[in-house]
Amino acid sequence: MDIILIGIAAFLIILGIIGSILPVLPGVPISWLGLLVFHLAPSVPINYWFLGISLIVAVVIYALDLIVPALGTKRFGGSKAGMIGTTIGLIAGLIAPIPFGILIGPFVGAFIGELINKSDSKTALRAAFGSFIGFLASTFMEFMVAFIFLILFLLKLWDYRNLIFS
Numbered sequence: 001m002d003i004i005l006i007g008i009a010a011f012l013i014i015l016g017i018i019g020s021i022l023p024v025l026p027g028v029p030i031s032w033l034g035l036l037v038f039h040l041a042p043s044v045p046i047n048y049w050f051l052g053i054s055l056i057v058a059v060v061i062y063a064l065d066l067i068v069p070a071l072g073t074k075r076f077g078g079s080k081a082g083m084i085g086t087t088i089g090l091i092a093g094l095i096a097p098i099p100f101g102i103l104i105g106p107f108v109g110a111f112i113g114e115l116i117n118k119s120d121s122k123t124a125l126r127a128a129f130g131s132f133i134g135f136l137a138s139t140f141m142e143f144m145v146a147f148i149f150l151i152l153f154l155l156k157l158w159d160y161r162n163l164i165f166s
Contacts, residue, residue, distance in 0.1 A: 002041045002164050006157065009038035013150050020142040021102070022094070023087050027142050028065070031149040032058040038153055043163040054149065061145045065138045072134020078114060078127030085113020086131045107132040 016031025035054055039046045073082050089109015093101035110131035114124035157164070 002043045005037055005041040006164065009034040009041075009153065012037060013146075013153050017143065017146045017150060020146040021139060023090055026062060026065075027146045028058045028061045028149070031146040035149060035153060038156065041164070044156065044160050050152075054152070057145060058149075061142060065142050068138035068141070069131060069134035072137065073110075073127060073131040076126050076130020076133075077123060078110070078131050079117045081113040081117035082110045082124075082127050082131040083113070085109035085111070085116075085128075086135050088113075090135070106135050110135075 012034030013031045015025065016027045016029070016034060018027070019025025019030050020027030032054055036051060038044060039051060069083055069086065073079070073086075086106045086109050089105035089107065089112075090102065091105070092109065093103070093105020095101075096105065098104065107128060111124055111128035114127045114131075115121065118124050118127070
């Protein structure tokens, strides 16, 4: 039973890391679910403080992930169209077989979204840059926390290796 739960936990944590880059999956909450499943394994004692603090971190990061791109767009004079364009550009950048599509797509998408919303290309470029910076900041923040959850998982797995694999 331990091995199955640990396998599910590892899968959820890896899926959370992938989800921290893809906008369709909530990366950090999925990684936290992996930590929860790990602590449900019979050989691993449930540490309520660890789970509680990591849950608070996951909720705060998830909320910030929703707020930071909007703040970046707003700070640089952007609109909701720029944020929507950023998301569409990210998806297109993931699908398109071009180098660095995941970086180019959001910027181009934000720029096109702002051009549709505004007539001035200079303002659209500035807003697209703000939307892109906000997107990168929130993605980096979510990726780092999901990666830290992976490290915590591996450390706990190492601590309880004798109980789990005996």
